[in-house]
Amino acid sequence: MSNEATLHGHTGVDTSHEVHHGEHDVHHHKETFITKYVFSQDHKMICKQFLITGMVWAILGGLMSVLFRLQLGYPDATFPWLEDILGKWWAKGGHIQPEAYYALVTMHGTVLVFFVLTGGLSGTFANFLIPLQVGARDMASPFLNMLSYWFFWMASVVILCSLFLSTGPASGGWTSYPPLSALGGASEGSKAGMDFWIIGMALFVVSSLLGGLNYITTILNMRTKGMSMTRLPLTIWALFFTAILGVLSFPVLLSGLILLLFDRHAGTSFYLSDIFIASTNTALPSEGGSAILFQHLFWFLGHPEVYIIILPAMGLVSEVMSVNARKPIFGYMAMVGSLFAIAILAFLVWAHHMFVTGLNPFLGSVFVLLTLLIAVPSAIKVFNWLTTIWKGNIRFTPAMLFAIGFVSLFISGGLTGIWLGNSTLDIHLHDTLFVVAHFHIVMGVSAFFGMFCGIYHWFPKMYGRYMNNTMAYIHFWVTLAGAYLIFWPMHYEGLAGMPRRYLDTSGWHSFNNFIGLNRFISTVAMIVFSVQIMFVFNFFYSIFKGRKVTSTNPWGANTLEWTTPIHPGHGNWPGEIPEVHRWAYDYAKDGREFIQQTEPISANESKH
Amino acid sequence: MSTIFLLLILLLGFLITFQIAKASEYVGILKGEKKNFEQNNRVNGFLMLAFLILGLIGVYWCNELYKGKILGQSASDHGEKIDTMLHITLVITGVVFFITQILLFWFAYRYQYSEKRKAFYFPHNNKLELIWTVIPAIALTVLVGFGLLYWFRITGDAPKDAMQIEVTGKQFNWIFRYPGKDNIFGKKYYRNISDKSDNQLGLLWDDPATHDDIVVNTTMYLVVNKPVKLIINSRDVIHDVGLVHFRMKMDAVPGTPTTMWFTPKYTTEEMKKMTNDPDFDYELSCDQMCGKGHFSMKGIVKVVTPDEFILWRAKQQPNYARVMGGEKGPAAPAADSTKATTTKTNSEAATKLVAEK
Numbered sequence: 001m002s003n004e005a006t007l008h009g010h011t012g013v014d015t016s017h018e019v020h021h022g023e024h025d026v027h028h029h030k031e032t033f034i035t036k037y038v039f040s041q042d043h044k045m046i047c048k049q050f051l052i053t054g055m056v057w058a059i060l061g062g063l064m065s066v067l068f069r070l071q072l073g074y075p076d077a078t079f080p081w082l083e084d085i086l087g088k089w090w091a092k093g094g095h096i097q098p099e100a101y102y103a104l105v106t107m108h109g110t111v112l113v114f115f116v117l118t119g120g121l122s123g124t125f126a127n128f129l130i131p132l133q134v135g136a137r138d139m140a141s142p143f144l145n146m147l148s149y150w151f152f153w154m155a156s157v158v159i160l161c162s163l164f165l166s167t168g169p170a171s172g173g174w175t176s177y178p179p180l181s182a183l184g185g186a187s188e189g190s191k192a193g194m195d196f197w198i199i200g201m202a203l204f205v206v207s208s209l210l211g212g213l214n215y216i217t218t219i220l221n222m223r224t225k226g227m228s229m230t231r232l233p234l235t236i237w238a239l240f241f242t243a244i245l246g247v248l249s250f251p252v253l254l255s256g257l258i259l260l261l262f263d264r265h266a267g268t269s270f271y272l273s274d275i276f277i278a279s280t281n282t283a284l285p286s287e288g289g290s291a292i293l294f295q296h297l298f299w300f301l302g303h304p305e306v307y308i309i310i311l312p313a314m315g316l317v318s319e320v321m322s323v324n325a326r327k328p329i330f331g332y333m334a335m336v337g338s339l340f341a342i343a344i345l346a347f348l349v350w351a352h353h354m355f356v357t358g359l360n361p362f363l364g365s366v367f368v369l370l371t372l373l374i375a376v377p378s379a380i381k382v383f384n385w386l387t388t389i390w391k392g393n394i395r396f397t398p399a400m401l402f403a404i405g406f407v408s409l410f411i412s413g414g415l416t417g418i419w420l421g422n423s424t425l426d427i428h429l430h431d432t433l434f435v436v437a438h439f440h441i442v443m444g445v446s447a448f449f450g451m452f453c454g455i456y457h458w459f460p461k462m463y464g465r466y467m468n469n470t471m472a473y474i475h476f477w478v479t480l481a482g483a484y485l486i487f488w489p490m491h492y493e494g495l496a497g498m499p500r501r502y503l504d505t506s507g508w509h510s511f512n513n514f515i516g517l518n519r520f521i522s523t524v525a526m527i528v529f530s531v532q533i534m535f536v537f538n539f540f541y542s543i544f545k546g547r548k549v550t551s552t553n554p555w556g557a558n559t560l561e562w563t564t565p566i567h568p569g570h571g572n573w574p575g576e577i578p579e580v581h582r583w584a585y586d587y588a589k590d591g592r593e594f595i596q597q598t599e600p601i602s603a604n605e606s607k608h
Numbered sequence: 609m610s611t612i613f614l615l616l617i618l619l620l621g622f623l624i625t626f627q628i629a630k631a632s633e634y635v636g637i638l639k640g641e642k643k644n645f646e647q648n649n650r651v652n653g654f655l656m657l658a659f660l661i662l663g664l665i666g667v668y669w670c671n672e673l674y675k676g677k678i679l680g681q682s683a684s685d686h687g688e689k690i691d692t693m694l695h696i697t698l699v700i701t702g703v704v705f706f707i708t709q710i711l712l713f714w715f716a717y718r719y720q721y722s723e724k725r726k727a728f729y730f731p732h733n734n735k736l737e738l739i740w741t742v743i744p745a746i747a748l749t750v751l752v753g754f755g756l757l758y759w760f761r762i763t764g765d766a767p768k769d770a771m772q773i774e775v776t777g778k779q780f781n782w783i784f785r786y787p788g789k790d791n792i793f794g795k796k797y798y799r800n801i802s803d804k805s806d807n808q809l810g811l812l813w814d815d816p817a818t819h820d821d822i823v824v825n826t827t828m829y830l831v832v833n834k835p836v837k838l839i840i841n842s843r844d845v846i847h848d849v850g851l852v853h854f855r856m857k858m859d860a861v862p863g864t865p866t867t868m869w870f871t872p873k874y875t876t877e878e879m880k881k882m883t884n885d886p887d888f889d890y891e892l893s894c895d896q897m898c899g900k901g902h903f904s905m906k907g908i909v910k911v912v913t914p915d916e917f918i919l920w921r922a923k924q925q926p927n928y929a930r931v932m933g934g935e936k937g938p939a940a941p942a943a944d945s946t947k948a949t950t951t952k953t954n955s956e957a958a959t960k961l962v963a964e965k
Contacts, residue, residue: 081611098903099900102897102899102900102902171900172897173897177845177846177896177897179844179845179846179862180845180846180897180898180899183844183845186779186845186899187899187900272862272863273864274798274862275798275843275844275845275862275863276778276798276799276810276843276844277844278778278779278803278843278844281803281804283798283799283801287863288863289863290863291846291861291862291863291864292861325719325727326727327727327728327729327730328729328730328731329731330730330731330732330733331731331732331733331737332731332732333732334732334737356848356857356858356859357859357861357866358840358858358859358864358865358866361759361760361763361764364759364763365756365759365760368752368755368756368759369752369756372748372751372752372755373748375744375748376741376744376745376748379740379741379744380737380740380741380744382708383708383736383737383740384737385712386708386712386715387730387736389712389715389716389719390715390728390730391719391727391728391730392715392719392727392728393719393721393722393725393726393727394649394716394719394720395645395649395721396648396649396652396653396656396716396720396721401652404656404712404713404716407712408709408712408713411704411705411708411709411712412709415701415704415705416701418697418700418748418751419694419697422697422751422752422755423755423756423759424689424690424693424754424755424756424762425690425693425697427686427690427762427855427856427857428687428690428694428852428855428857430857430895431848431850431857431895431896432895468629468630468633469629469632469633469636469648470628470629470632470633471625471626471629473648473651473652474625477659480659481659484663484666485666488666488670489670489674492670492674492675492677492678495678495679496677496678496679496852497850497852497855497893499893499894499895499903501897501902501903502902502903503903504904505903507903507904507906508891508893508906509887509888509889509891510891510893511852511893513677514677517674530618530622533622534622534625534626537622537626538629547633547637585731587727587729588727588728588729589729590729591726
């Protein structure tokens with residue numbers, strides 16, 4: 001029972017929640033609706049809160065993209081019903097206004113990058129899987145964990161409110177480069193909307209730090225007996241590096257945003273210099289600031305951020321792929337090593353977003369080298385996934401389909417990263433639709449695939465029911481085909497030099513060759529979006545009406561979460577926490593289909 | 609009305625899908641879980657192969673459809689280097705793309721569940737892992753090598769005889785300044801900017817070097833086969849000078865001047881003939897989000913022969929003369945402008961002046 005000792009050693013905050021060791025009845029103390037569903041300290045409930053909040057944001061963010069795709073596909077058409085629904089500021093005369101268009105792309109980016117793929121993805125799976133897979137009763141600090149969600153919630157409320165401001169929400173792009181984002185005179189969205197954005201992001205950073213510190217502590221200190229670091233499932237390793245990236249990089253973003261706030265309201269000039277605003281006909285007093293400084297601070301978070309998004313997806317995919325190929329993950333140590341390498345390199349490549357800002361070319365060349373270096377660990381991961389399914393016995397569960405889809409998208413998007421990371425090519429491709437296509441495939445859609453993969457796989461553990469398979473298959477195939485149909489041809493628009501964030505290209509001779517294609521992309525985007533709505537429906541319907549899970553280990557998986565009861569209470573295991581005797585990937589070993597981590601190694605077992 | 613109709617159809621389609629999905633679950637239970645699973649697995653395994661084949665056809669088809677619309681003839685020497693780099697990268701990443709995607713979907717199809725097959729216990733193999741660490745590393749070394757070679761050539765110093773033009777972005781237009789016959793950009797200070805009194809750049813009239821500076825909006829004139837160095841500024845927020853036909857791009861940052869140089873290879877007229885498009889024009893696009901007019905922040909670049917350029921410049925009245933109401937004759941600098949284009953530009957002095965504002 002060493003784990004009990006560990007648990008008590010590290011849960012000083014957890015006084016209100018007696019941990020239920022050795023008792024079967026997990027509801028022996030009184031839980032009100034508020035403590036169970038609202039201010040819950042159970043990691044499994046917090047996971048669901050993150051997930052469902054993330055889903056709400058994903059729908060809103062997706063809707064925004066449908067709206068601006070409507071504009072891109074049909075720049076000349078008017079949709080009077082848009083004005084009825086959204087009002088004059090957004091869609092006067094049924095036509096998306098330029099300010100509104102930029103507000104939409106800004107909020108789409110902010111919402112999906114931070115609220116869905118960081119909060120929704122890490123928040124969900126770190127909360128759910130870390131205690132269950134390392135063998136802990138809950139997070140190191142359930143209370144901070146609860147706060148983490150509620151800060152996320154507050155951040156969501158602030159950003160949501162900004163959509164209803166009379167001057168609109170922030171509209172300077174999700175990167176919100178000053179001076180545009182610093183000067184209300186330069187853009188409507190840089191008035192109150194930008195303040196809301198900064199406050200919302202600050203709250204989000206707090207949430208992310210509280211969560212991240214908790215994840216790291218739990219993984220390092222609360223593993224069950226026998227669970228050495230090298231026996232951890234790859235999900236946990238991925239979430240571990242993700243949390244470290246977040247803890248080290250989010251504060252830098254926060255500091256950058258605070259300086260921005262000062263420039264906006266306190267008359268400082270960190271980012272401002274030599275500015276004349278034509279709309280008010282005034283020259284600002286600021287001199288000596290550097291607008292590029294913000295970009296350094298922003299991308300010092302911004303680049304690790306894309307790995308914060310993709311690493312958890314990689315972890316989920318590795319685990320699901322191994323379980324459903326009925327084979328051990330190939331090259332476990334190489335997988336951990338490459339995660340580590342990616343995490344380190346993530347901090348050393350930020351300036352590849354800034355090749356054309358006037359950055360010193362020599363400095364640029366260093367960043368080229370470091371950026372392309374990331375392709376090596378990424379290639380290792382891809383080849384290891386391929387070898388994992390090679391000679392497997394693959395079950396195409398919906399989770400497995402999304403895992404395979406993830407690898408396909410990660411390859412496609414990763415390879416175009418080699419184009420963009422090369423400064424020579426970046427001169428031509430920078431800020432074109434090629435970039436948009438690249439990052440949507442490699443971190444947008446593929447992270448979503450990782451997330452779907454996780455949801456389908458662990459849904460039975462979360463709710464004790466299965467999701468509907470037929471809808472899941474439709475969801476997968478339409479989304480995979482749709483993702484390629486949307487973003488593959490978009491590369492061609494980018495190669496033609498078409499700049500991103502152009503809501504109407506009719507004024508341009510060079511960029512006006514793709515009207516038919518834009519219409520096609522918009523149509524596919526709407527179909528894909530409606531299929532996501534079907535997924536959300538499937539999710540909620542299955543919570544209440546899904547087929548019931550009848551065994552504790554429906555996928556025949558090795559990890560610890562499948563040793564808990566079908567409906568685990570707060571504390572996860574009714575009895576003692578099980579002890580771990582082996583790594584998580586003994587599939588197909590010695591002719592046995594799977595061997596759970598809790599099974600002691602027998603004397604005549606072969607070694608690997 | 610049609611929107612509501614469309615939504616209704618969508619809803620109906622959704623309801624049908626849902627009913628089928630629900631029914632198939634019941635049928636599955638009736639058939640027995642194992643049989644149902646095997647059937648679904650076969651369907652999805654087949655779809656994996658189908659997706660691969662259709663996908664590859666799609667890739668080919670998409671390329672056939674759009675290859676004529678991308679890139680086109682590069683109109684600068686730098687652009688040609690970029691195009692070469694692009695093709696090297698395309699070949700290397702293309703090979704990797706096809707190999708890995710084919711393997712992925714083929715393996716998925718080939719090793720789908722079968723009752724007879726046992727999965728192969730294969731946890732690691734150092735030799736294999738070493739191979740696929742080293743091969744990507746070598747491929748990337750090649751890419752980095754070529755990339756940096758071209759990168760340093762493109763970002764290296766402009767030739768001494770390069771023509772200098774100052775480009776300034778503002779919401780939402782471009783301002784171009786030519787140094788005039790003295791080949792020196794006069795001093796400017798942003799607090800002197802006044803759109804009303806026709807001083808959009810805030811030139812300091814006390815500095816005699818400003819007196820012959822030519823300031824024009826929207827259209828920039830370049831001389832064919834003559835290197836040009838752009839000194840890029842912004843008046844308000846960050847913009848970006850994007851020259852798609854020359855494959856060049858550089859941010860315009862307020863307070864921090866940036867530079868780029870290239871040599872235009874074809875005049876606008878030549879390009880009209882080469883592209884077979886009488887409406888062709890080199891366009892200057894803003895490539896950095898700069899506010900609500902970002903998508904319309906367009907400039908035109910006219911690449912002309914040296915003679916045409918001299919003629920054009922002779923017609924331009926210096927900003928100073930315009931402001932002072934024709935105190936100095938507009939045609940005065942015309943005679944000397946020939947010299948200006950050919951005299952050695954004191955590039956260092958000019959940039960320094962700009963840097964000092």
